[in-house]
Amino acid sequence: MKITKxxxxxxxxxxxxxxxxxxxxxxxQRIDSILQYMDSLNKLNTDGIEPTSHxxxxxxxxxxxxxxxxxxxxxxxxxxxxxxxxFFQVPPVIEVEE
Amino acid sequence: MRTRCIVDYGDYESVMGxxxxxxxxxxxxxxxxxxxxxxAEPNSHTCPTCMGLPGALPVLNKKVVDFAIKVGLALHCxxxxxxxxxxxxxxxxxxxxxxxxxxxxxxxxxxxxxxIYTDGEKKRIRVNRVHMEEDAGKLVHENTIExxxxxxxDYNRSSTPLLEIVSEPDIATPEEAVTYLKxxxxxxxxxxxxxxxxxxxxxxxxxNISVRKKGSDVLGxxxxxxxxxxxxxxxxxxxxxxxxQITLIKKGGQxxxxxxxxxxxxxxxxxxxxxxxxxxxxxxxxxxxxxxxxDDKWIEEVRKTLPELPMEKMERxxxxxxxxxxxxEILASDKELAHYFEETIKLFPExxxxxxxxxxxxxxxxxxxxxxxxxxxxxxxxxxxxxTLMKDGTISIxxxxxIFPEIYKTGIAPKKLVEEKGLLQISDESTxxxxxxxxxxxxxxxxxxxxxxxxxxxxFFVGQVMKETKGQANPKLLNELLLKRLKGE
Numbered sequence: 001m002k003i004t005k006x007x008x009x010x011x012x013x014x015x016x017x018x019x020x021x022x023x024x025x026x027x028x029q030r031i032d033s034i035l036q037y038m039d040s041l042n043k044l045n046t047d048g049i050e051p052t053s054h055x056x057x058x059x060x061x062x063x064x065x066x067x068x069x070x071x072x073x074x075x076x077x078x079x080x081x082x083x084x085x086x087f088f089q090v091p092p093v094i095e096v097e098e
Numbered sequence: 099m100r101t102r103c104i105v106d107y108g109d110y111e112s113v114m115g116x117x118x119x120x121x122x123x124x125x126x127x128x129x130x131x132x133x134x135x136x137x138a139e140p141n142s143h144t145c146p147t148c149m150g151l152p153g154a155l156p157v158l159n160k161k162v163v164d165f166a167i168k169v170g171l172a173l174h175c176x177x178x179x180x181x182x183x184x185x186x187x188x189x190x191x192x193x194x195x196x197x198x199x200x201x202x203x204x205x206x207x208x209x210x211x212x213x214i215y216t217d218g219e220k221k222r223i224r225v226n227r228v229h230m231e232e233d234a235g236k237l238v239h240e241n242t243i244e245x246x247x248x249x250x251x252d253y254n255r256s257s258t259p260l261l262e263i264v265s266e267p268d269i270a271t272p273e274e275a276v277t278y279l280k281x282x283x284x285x286x287x288x289x290x291x292x293x294x295x296x297x298x299x300x301x302x303x304x305x306n307i308s309v310r311k312k313g314s315d316v317l318g319x320x321x322x323x324x325x326x327x328x329x330x331x332x333x334x335x336x337x338x339x340x341x342x343q344i345t346l347i348k349k350g351g352q353x354x355x356x357x358x359x360x361x362x363x364x365x366x367x368x369x370x371x372x373x374x375x376x377x378x379x380x381x382x383x384x385x386x387x388x389x390x391x392x393d394d395k396w397i398e399e400v401r402k403t404l405p406e407l408p409m410e411k412m413e414r415x416x417x418x419x420x421x422x423x424x425x426x427e428i429l430a431s432d433k434e435l436a437h438y439f440e441e442t443i444k445l446f447p448e449x450x451x452x453x454x455x456x457x458x459x460x461x462x463x464x465x466x467x468x469x470x471x472x473x474x475x476x477x478x479x480x481x482x483x484x485x486t487l488m489k490d491g492t493i494s495i496x497x498x499x500x501i502f503p504e505i506y507k508t509g510i511a512p513k514k515l516v517e518e519k520g521l522l523q524i525s526d527e528s529t530x531x532x533x534x535x536x537x538x539x540x541x542x543x544x545x546x547x548x549x550x551x552x553x554x555x556x557x558f559f560v561g562q563v564m565k566e567t568k569g570q571a572n573p574k575l576l577n578e579l580l581l582k583r584l585k586g587e
Contacts, residue, residue, distance in 0.1 A: 014378055016189055059391040065124045065161035068131030076144045076253070086140040087250035090191040093237055 003032035107309075110347075112340045113317055114275050114307045115226075115267040118282060119260050120292040121233070121300035122165050128232050128259035129156030129199065136298065140238075140252035148257035150194030155386050162259045163206070163390060165291040166230050167400040169261055170207030172285050172407055173225045177397050181206040183230075183384035191251050192235040200262075202381045205229035206390065212265075212285070213409050214277045215423070223278050224266035232257040261292075267306065267317060272336035276329050279303060280431070284408040288433050296327050303332055308353065309343045318343070319353040323367060325360045335360035339367055411436055419449035428457055434471040435461075438478055445482030448489075455481060459499065463506045475509035484512040492516065494523050496569050525572040527579065530563070533571070534583050537562040548584055559584065 008028045012019045019027070070076075073086045082089030124134055130147035146154035170177050184202035207228035213220055235256035239246040263282065269275050283301055286292040294301045303326045308318035323339060326332045338360075343353050358367040406414070408430050415426040415436075429439050435456070442452045460481065464471060484505065488498045493516055501521065505512050516522060524530060537559060538545055548555040559580055563571055 010378075014187070014380065056388070058388055060158055060388040062160040062163065063131070063157045065126050065159050066131065067126040067133040067135075070132045070143050070145050073139060073142050076141045076149065082248070084248075084250055086142070087238060087252055088141070088191075090249050090251055092246050093191060093249045 001035060003028055003035060107340065107344060109312055110309045110344045111312045112270065112272075112307060112309050112336075112343075113267045113320075114269040114272075114305055114336065116265045116269065116275060116278060117304045117306070118263045118279070119233075119302040119304075120169075120263065120286055120294075122162060122259040122261060122291055123293060124159060124161045124165070124259055126159060127257045128159050128162050128230070129257055130154075132254075132257070134258045138254055140250075140254060143254040144256070148194075149253055150196070156199060158387060158390065159259065162230055163392065164400060165259075165289075166206045166228060166261055167392065167397055168289050168291060168404065169263065169286070170210065170228050171397070171401055171404060172289060173207070173210035173212055173228065173263070175207035175210030175225060175228060177392060178204060178206055178208065179393065180204070180389050180391055181229075182389050183387045184381045185384050186379045186381055188379060190234070191249060192237050192256070194235065194253060194256060198232060198234065199384055199387070200231035201229035203383075206392070212278065212281060214274070214281050215427075216271075216274050216277055218423070221268075221274070223268045223274075226264045226266050228261055228263050231260050231262055233260050267308075272333045272340070275305060275336055276333050279329060279332060281408065284431050288405055288407055296329070299327065302327070305332060305336060307336055307339050307343075309340060309347065318347075319355050321353065321355065321367075322357045323360055324357060324370070325362075328362075331360060331362050334362075334365055335367055338365060342367070405433070415439075419443070419453075421449055421453055425450075425453045425457065428461075429453060432471065438471040438474070441478035442481050445479060446485045446489075448485070451485060452481070455485065459502045460506070463503065474506070476506045480505060480509075480512055487512055487516060491523055491525060491572065493521055494569065494571075494573060497521050497523070500569070521570060523572050524567055524570045525575055527575065530567070530571050530576055530579055531583070533563050533566045534559075534576075534580055537566065538583065545584070549586070556580070556584070 005024055005028050008019070008024050008031065012024075077083050077086070077088065080088045126132060127134055127143075127148055130145050132143045132145050132148055135143070147156055167177055181201060181204045183199050185197040186200045186202070187197045189196055205227045208226070210225040210228070211222050212225060213222055215221070233255050235251050235253040238250045238252060240250070265278065269278055283292075283294045286301070287294050292300060296302070305323040305326060306320045307323065308320035310316065310318040321339060321343070323335050326335055339358070346353060354369075357370045359370050360367050411430040412423075412426040415421050415430060416423065421429070428435075430436050438460075439449075439452060439456055442456070443449050446452060460471075460474070460476070463469075463476075464474060484498055484502070487493045488495060493501075497516075501512065501515055501519075504510070505515055508515075541559075541562070544555050544558055548559075560573075560576060563576055563580065564573075
């Protein structure tokens with residue numbers, strides 16, 4: 001797949017990154033070359049090989065359902081940019097909730 | 099009777115699929131040990147993991163997997179021996195990590211079904227998948243959302259466990275959608291994995307709906323309905339949306355694929371367009387969690403814990419106790435009520451009588467006080483005792499109904515109350531005859547009219563005697579004796 005300027009701009013928007021015009025050019029070129037490199041893998045025959053989602057061949061570790069102590073409300077809110085009572089304060093969400 | 103107006107869809111038919119999010123009754127969250135208890139002080143159940151602080155890692159709660167398997171088995175799904183979590187990426191203040199951990203490509207349960215009764219026929223609604231995911235936090239506003247200068251966030255709900263249950267588009271009408279939801283909710287309640295509370299959001303539903311020309315096998319463009327927090331909302335919003343889509347198409351317009359928000363006060367759905375543009379979730383496998391391996395032994399262990407489910411119970415009740423479908427639908431909708439019924443008929447083996455009393459007298463009291471059958475002060479043994487007193491003629495039906503609220507509220511045994519209050523039915527001929535004679539003696543005009551052919555005056559005499567005996571006269575005996583006496587035999 002050829003990486004275009006539009007793809008980089010859209011991806012940056014989705015990730016809430018602000019890029020300068022010269023950065024858009026730079027990343028377009030770099031990511032394209034990375035993907036071109038990955039493309040060489042596509043030349044291999046992978047019939048019958050299970051897709052890998054994780055590099056380490058171990059299975060999920062589980063924990064028992066036991067509630068533990070949480071942070072105190074003050075600790076939780078310690079780094080908050082704004083606070084109202086026990087809530088985090090954030091810029092208004094204009095869209096209708098849920 | 100319901101007063102919903104029936105819409106004639108003309109040449110069109112509607113097709114619906116439902117997505118249900120069920121909150122799981124675990125003690126701790128899905129990926130950390132914070133409590134899931136509802137109603138705590140905001141942000142008091144939080145930690146680095148559920149607040150998405152850098153470096154914090156998720157560890158999966160085993161009970162969530164147990165519950166997912168349970169639901170999967172109850173819905174006849176295949177349980178995957180290996181499934182994986184995925185990241186669903188989007189920005190919203192209630193989602194502290196910037197992504198929701200969910201399942202995407204390889205969910206834990208796939209391809210099941212659920213049977214419902216619709217128009218007296220059994221219908222199979224296929225279930226596409228059941229998957230595990232975490233919930234988001236909660237946004238709170240002091241005024242109306244439009245007037246707020248800021249939003250407030252509570253992360254107590256962040257990372258609490260959910261199961262998403264997705265049906266295939268097999269649902270044809272809003273009524274069917276509600277029947278499906280009620281049956282699904284009953285199943286989750288039977289399994290004791292969700293409290294099913296729609297208002298508090300522990301059982302949430304989104305509905306996908308489209309319309310098409312009758313007979314077509316191509317699906318029309320669908321819209322997705324949100325904010326359906328009661329069964330009535332589900333039905334009303336779907337009714338509205340079907341009509342909206344058909345009207346639009348008939349006018350030559352086109353349905354746009356979008357999310358719509360149901361405004362319950364106006365009974366209308368609104369477009370939530372704008373939010374749609376950002377719906378590029380860029381799912382990818384969650385690198386912080388390893389594949390979930392569920393071996394057959396685990397599945398079989400969970401299978402052993404499955405209770406008899408609502409549909410099986412309904413069918414058994416119809417079969418074993420010859421009860422009508424109307425009765426069993428009510429009795430089997432609540433596991434505790436079904437249990438109450440079966441305990442009562444062990445002591446008073448007349449299923450239909452027991453069913454009638456449970457559905458009318460008992461349910462009225464339980465609903466009034468919002469009490470679960472298992473917490474009722476009137477145990478099955480007392481109901482059986484009351485019905486036995488009635489059957490052997492010790493008390494009349496009238497008295498039984500009259501004392502019901504009292505024995506329900508006080509927990510006093512019916513027999514004891516009847517004795518204490520002297521409510522025994524009068525079945526002694528001479529006692530009844532005495533009252534009959536008194537009534538007749540003071541009603542010469544009515545007696546003359548009766549004898550002249552006004553036979554409906556019998557009711558007057560019955561009423562008078564009942565009044566005198568405080569309703570305790572044996573009605574059958576009273577009728578016999580009264581008729582004899584009135585006719586001068």
